[in-house]
Amino acid sequence: MANIKDIANLLRVRQYYKNVLVFVGAFFSVSLLIFSLFPVLILGFIILCCASSINYIINDIRDIEKDKMHSEKLSKRPLASGDLSVSFAILVLMGLSGFIIFSLVFFIQNLNFTIMVILIIATGQLYNIFFKDHAFIDVLALSTIYLWRALAGCLLIHVFISPWLFLAIFEIAMFLVMAKRKADLILLGPEKAAEHKKSYEQYTEKLIDQFQVIIATSLFITYSFYLILHFNLFTVEDVSLHEYLVIVTIPIFMYIIMRYMYLTSAKPEIARNTEKMFLEPGMLIAAAILGAILLYSFYWDTIIELLGL
Numbered sequence: 001m002a003n004i005k006d007i008a009n010l011l012r013v014r015q016y017y018k019n020v021l022v023f024v025g026a027f028f029s030v031s032l033l034i035f036s037l038f039p040v041l042i043l044g045f046i047i048l049c050c051a052s053s054i055n056y057i058i059n060d061i062r063d064i065e066k067d068k069m070h071s072e073k074l075s076k077r078p079l080a081s082g083d084l085s086v087s088f089a090i091l092v093l094m095g096l097s098g099f100i101i102f103s104l105v106f107f108i109q110n111l112n113f114t115i116m117v118i119l120i121i122a123t124g125q126l127y128n129i130f131f132k133d134h135a136f137i138d139v140l141a142l143s144t145i146y147l148w149r150a151l152a153g154c155l156l157i158h159v160f161i162s163p164w165l166f167l168a169i170f171e172i173a174m175f176l177v178m179a180k181r182k183a184d185l186i187l188l189g190p191e192k193a194a195e196h197k198k199s200y201e202q203y204t205e206k207l208i209d210q211f212q213v214i215i216a217t218s219l220f221i222t223y224s225f226y227l228i229l230h231f232n233l234f235t236v237e238d239v240s241l242h243e244y245l246v247i248v249t250i251p252i253f254m255y256i257i258m259r260y261m262y263l264t265s266a267k268p269e270i271a272r273n274t275e276k277m278f279l280e281p282g283m284l285i286a287a288a289i290l291g292a293i294l295l296y297s298f299y300w301d302t303i304i305e306l307l308g309l
Contacts (some may be wrong), residue, residue: 053096174215
């Protein structure tokens with residue numbers, strides 16, 4: 001009989017944090033305090049989680065024999081371990097698909113958001129079938145899925161955010177995916193990593209280090225430019241203190257990048273699971289401070305207006 005842990009592993013519930021990107025548009029368009037948007041955003045989040053699970057389940061069904069050959073995957077993949085049957089997985093797959101279709105037709109009724117959901121599933125399947133065996137293309141494909149998630153949130157509530165922010169999201173995704181590949185190479189070794197994914201035959205630690213430097217530099221510049229342009233910090237005399245304070249997040253953001261790069265090499269077992277990386281004390285504190293300052297800088301005027309001050 002299926003237990004909750006096995007079903008959670010099948011659905012990859014631990015990966016659902018990635019779909020928080022659906023709220024990015026609401027946050028950076030200063031719409032997060034419009035509480036009437038919450039029901040549709042939460043439903044959008046659930047739909048994206050279901051779409052992610054669909055990709056994971058199809059992947060597990062396709063790779064069931066390969067997963068049986070890897071002890072690590074065997075412990076985390078209930079289909080490969082035999083804890084859940086393929087027929088059960090197909091039933092779950094049908095249930096998730098039915099829920100998505102029903103929600104999109106009767107509740108969301110947003111064609112653009114629907115297209116994004118389709119793109120998330122399609123890109124995920126193209127990755128599983130073709131792209132994951134091709135170095136560099138695999139990173140771009142996975143990073144694009146992050147971009148679809150963020151764009152889906154914007155289209156869901158009809159808001160616009162700067163292209164600079166979308167570029168930053170794409171670069172963050174590339175940075176995280178590259179970091180995971182480096183951690184795999186360190187922890188598994190080149191030969192076992194290549195057995196894990198064929199694309200690893202073309203990756204080396206030195207090459208990934210070079211890519212990380214390029215991506216990290218580009219990400220830092222993109223994030224800085226986004227803040228400067230958004231708050232029009234070129235004309236300091238017209239900028240309020242709470243807006244100017246956002247500059248403080250730039251060195252904090254750089255610390256997060258450097259800390260992540262350090263942990264990728266020093267603690268690859270954590271870097272292979274991004275959700276654990278962000279629970280590391282140094283990362284957690286820095287992210288909390290950065291989030292608090294961004295919240296203050298973006299929402300101070302809105303809070304004052306709501307309070308009638």
